[in-house]
Structure formats: C-alpha cells, structure tokens
Amino acid sequence: MAKNKKTTIQDLANYANVSIGTIDRVLHNRGKVSPAKRKKVEEAIEKLDFNPNLLARTLALGRQFTVCSLFPEATTSQSYWALPKIGVDQGVEVYRDFGMDLHAYEYSLFDESSFIKNADAILGKNPSGVILAPLFEKESLEFITKLQERSIPYVFIDANIKNKENLSYIGPDLKGSGYIAGKLLNSVLEPSDDILIVNMVKGFENSAHTAVVEKGFREFFKSNAALSNRKIDSITIPSTLETEVSRELTKYYIKNPGTKGVFVTNSRAHLISRYHALHELDIKVVGFDIVPGNVAELKNGNIDYIISQRPVFQGVTAVKTLFDFFVYKKSPAIVQYVPLDIIIKENVDYYINFQ
Amino acid sequence: MAKNKKTTIQDLANYANVSIGTIDRVLHNRGKVSPAKRKKVEEAIEKLDFNPNLLARTLALGRQFTVCSLFPEATTSQSYWALPKIGVDQGVEVYRDFGMDLHAYEYSLFDESSFIKNADAILGKNPSGVILAPLFEKESLEFITKLQERSIPYVFIDANIKNKENLSYIGPDLKGSGYIAGKLLNSVLEPSDDILIVNMVKGFENSAHTAVVEKGFREFFKSNAALSNRKIDSITIPSTLETEVSRELTKYYIKNPGTKGVFVTNSRAHLISRYHALHELDIKVVGFDIVPGNVAELKNGNIDYIISQRPVFQGVTAVKTLFDFFVYKKSPAIVQYVPLDIIIKENVDYYINFQ
C-alpha cells in the first residue's frame, strides 16, 4: 500500500535511477528506451503503484475540448427541452477547468432548414464532440455522415437512431417507458374502462419515437390476458395549441364516453388534464416528465402519474460520456438507459429540489 | 464576452500593469496593496471575466483532504450498507487527484463499543471531515462533541440527529417515505383490508428512526377519512434470523387472518415476502431499498413496491458536499433530502444498471 503521498513521475525516476524523460517515454510508449531501463521503470510503476495525476496532465497538455449541442429550442423555460440543456450546462461547468467548452445550438421543430443551418454552423466550429437530439431523422443522418467524415464523435440524447456510429445513446428505453405507463394507468382503472392514447406532435417531430412508446404501452395490456379485452384507441393531435387540442378531445370524447384513462406519450399531459378539469371529466391521466405544467396538474390531482426520464441527468451524462472518452479514452456503453422515475404527488417535490 | 482563451492571473497582471504577486494579494485579500493598484486589479478581474483555474490552484496548494466514514458494517455485499459505501468510494475516486483520501470505518450494530472504538480511531487520524451514519444516538452525540472541539466538519448520512452542528444531513425524509409507502400499499388493497407494519430491528439500532417512518405511514391513512377505519397494527421483530422472523409472523397471522398488506420499515422486506410465498399467503408487501434480496422478490411478484432512498447517491453526495465545503468554502443546505424512487418490477432494472 504505502499511499501516504501520491507517487509522482519523479518518484519513479528516483526509484529506477533514470530521468523523468525516460519515465515519460515508457509511460507513453514513445520508444527509445533500452530494455533494461524499461524493465526497471515498469517495476517502479508496479511497486510504487503509480497513477498519473490528471490535474497536472491536463495542465501540461493544455488541450481544449469544444462540445456542441444541438437540441430543439426550448420555447419557454417551462418546456421540456430546457431540462437537458440545464444538465449539459451543469456537466460542462464541472469540466470547465479541464478545458471543456460548450456551444449550444437550437433548432425549431417547425423548420427542418433551421436544423440544417445549425448543423452546418457546428461543423464550422470543428468541435471535439457533439451532443445531438436527433428528432429529425433524415437531417440527422446527413449531419452524422458529415461528422463521421471528420471523425468527430457524437452521442445521441433523448432520441435514438439505431445502428449508427454514435458513441452512445443516453435516454429512456422508449418501449419500457410505454410499458410502465400501461402498468400505472391500469392500476388506477377498472378492468372495463376504455383508454385513449394521445400523441401530441409539434412541428415535424419524428413520430417513430411516439410509435415505439405506444407499442410498449399496448404490450403491457397484451401481456396479461385478463386486461386485453379493454378498448384502447389512439389519436394524434398535430398541435399544442389549446383550441386545437380542445376541439380534438371534444370530438373524441363525445363519440367515446366510456373513456376513463388517457396516456399522453410526451411531456404535454397537462394540456389534456386541464381540459378534463375544465369539463369536469373524471379521467385518469399518465404522462411524461417533470415540467412545471405537469407538476401543477399532478399536485392538484388532475394527473395521476408522471414518468420522468431524468432529462437533466441525461445532459450531465452526455457531457461526462464525451469527457471520459476524450480524457480517459473510455468507450461508453452504446446504450445508456436512464432510470424511469415514477412520480406522484407525494414524491414530486424531492425530485424538483434535487435537480 | 471574448472567452476565446481562459483568463489567467498573468493576463490580469498585464492588464493592470502589476506583477502576479499583487494580483494574488488582491484575489486573496492578503492586504498590502495600494488602493490605486487594487482598484486597477479589480477592474481587470471584472473586465476580463477572471475565474481561477481549479486545477492549477489545487496543484499549487498541494492540500490533502482526509475523509473518514463511519457506517454500520455491511455483513455481506448483499446488505444495505454496502450501497452508501459504494457511493462514497465513487465520490472519493472522482476527487482523488484533488487530494482527497478516504479511510472507511465500520461498526457492529450489535456492539456499541465497536462504535466508540472506531470513532476514537477516526479522531486519531485527525481527518479533514467525517461522514457519519449515526444509528447509535448516544454514542454519536459523544463523537460529534469531540469532532466539534477539534473543528472537524461532519455530515450525517441516511439517519439524522436534529439541531446539531453537522454541515448537512443527506438522506431521506423519513416521514415522507412512510407517507408514500402508505399511498402505495393502499393503492393495491381493498378498503377493508387490514395492514401490518413490521419493524425488524437488528442489534441496538436507534428505533426512533423507524418510529418516524411508521408515523408518516399512519398519517397517510389519517389524511383521508375514507381510509382511516382500516385496522393498522405494528409489531417489532428484534432479529433478522429466519426462524425468529418466522415465529413472530406465524404468531401474528394466526390471530389476524384479515391481514392483506404489510409495510416493512427497512430494507428487509424480502424476509417477510419469502415467508408469504412459502406459506402461500396472498399479502401485498411494500418495503425499502434495492438490495438483491428485495429485487428478486420484486421480480417474482412477492413484493409489490420498493421505495429506494438512493443509497449510492447519498454516499456520492456526502463526499461532494465535503469537497465543495473544503475547496469552494460552499456551505451546503442543512438538509438534503434525496429523491424517493418508486420501484416496481418493470423499472427496477434501469436502476440497477445505472448505479
């Protein structure tokens, strides 16, 4: 053991009777060392339990890591996409003194060309790494092709495109999240109650995403014969405007008065539950993510369960993944599923206070 | 802005036409600077947006932080106390190059004198800070008195002693955790079903702890008139041995056949649910913590809900709290409640894979 003080390269040099230059050549396999001395040095490394000091190394190398993020724009501080951004900022803050540096870019979900424009801007920066939320599949593919040409590593966050050369995907297991939603909604319904799945799509978001969530949801009910003869409809509302949402829901509920549970496949459940409250409908709601709107509705009882996919943590993890790759050359797991937190009125505050 | 390269003290010196020595005196309020130069330097700090480089500072100071932890012993790698330990190890690993250094001590829950012995050993080390799980209240009070005499900062983890000079408490809101357990158990029971609360106490653990959890649990049922006429008993089993547990449960269940739900106030729910499975009893179980025994029982359906108080995260947070205090002189919140995660069969794996 003998780890009173940390072993330095000078300690190694003293032990092996060589200069620190030779130590360095051995450590970094830069050749030009006689077998005899190399052996002595390796013995020293072993005996003195040497670990390079990351601080001194970072300082000596003076490297700079520029990371670019490309996310959908957070229209207000209330919206979901504000959260991963906060996480990325937090992560970069931690590694700032290690030379990490962030340029955040945003694209509009209503405008593919804004994605392309920002992607090009990122390429112009020639970053060390990229964090991408690939909600536009086609444009994302073009972008990552160019990243690969330039050997710029990238991670996907929140949404995944499979079988690509991304370093890692950091986000939820979409199918699993739907399955859990199914279990939760089922737990607050009677066996005969009908269910509605609402896909509320904003702009040109990739709908393959919500399709997987829906599939997981339906799978829960299929997995249990006793539950599988319940009616489960799904509708897509191509807007987040109150009037549009209101009209679509009214249209549906008038035709389907047996609906007792709603599953909203993204973070906009509060738009639905507010409608229910307004029209005094006793319908259970399960949705995603701890955004302010959902929290308020959860607390006043209009939403029953929120599933959180830890958006802040996703951002932090994405940054950490890139850093570990740059500095420690550590290859991350290709898929890093975040925990899916089950949030109810009674535990939501603990989550809010800790992010 | 102009943050192309980070501002260094040399940059400040150039801007203010002084030496870096003077810069340092201003930065650290070491006096002996003429008002004129001080003003110029302060202007430089402002204009150039200077932030000291933590790496270089740490290297220059060469400080060493010795942290000692004092936890109950983890009898096997399966037991709860293995988890906070893992967290502490992870945290210390992060800050190792910043001079942080850990000595972990353990005490037996069956032997107060082992607590005293280890506490004395820690005092002998004269650490920079201490992480304490104060499960023996009296002995803990004596220990922290001595820590205070020596001005050694300490944090409580997992269990709290209120109104002490601890830097912070990092752990669950015990009352809230009981309340949530009540809500969860209620959600899987019929209104007329009876409930049993099991306090399984090992050694001389502080039972005030479980009393608070039980109080929170009962409060849930009191808060709702419709639920408050259900029978809720509680028993204390002063052992974790299978034969003891078995005898106590048999005794109770024979006299109380209406029992349909059990709440176990600590991490030993699997001992109860195994008994249920063995005796083919259809009794719902809610307990705490993702220990291997509970995970297995959750997966095979004998436990319905596990509430996790993020033990690993508690350890990490405790270390981070001390580090921030040492290095940034940042005073933490006196109470840092960890999120209370609701774990079911369907989401448990995400939690396991991420710790």
Place this chain on the structure above:
DNA sequence: TTTATATTTGTGTACCTACACACTTTTTTA
C-alpha cells in the same frame, strides 16, 4: 538630511506532467 521603519511590489520556486530539444552512447556503413 539621514536613518529607521512600515508599506508596497516584484521575483523565484514548487506543484506534476508532457514534450521539444540537446546531448551522449552505441551501432552501422563506407
């Protein structure tokens, strides 16, 4: 005005690593 004292300011070194460069020793080739 000179000396003594206090105040202010600058310099050098340590912390640890990485790498360029220079120097020394050995081996190869003419």
Place this chain on the structure above:
DNA sequence: TAAAAAAGTGTGTAGGTACACAAATATAAA
C-alpha cells in the same frame, strides 16, 4: 578506423496558482 546514423537519455520549459522572500518605495522619526 573514421564518419555517419541510430538509439538512448537528460534537461528545460510551459501551463496557472500560491506563497515565501527579496527588493523597492514611501513615510516617520531623529
């Protein structure tokens, strides 16, 4: 065998900060 090439080894410096110490300047006392 001398010169050239190759291999092996050591030195110096940068990177940013903190602090001891030296130096310079200003103020007070004689």
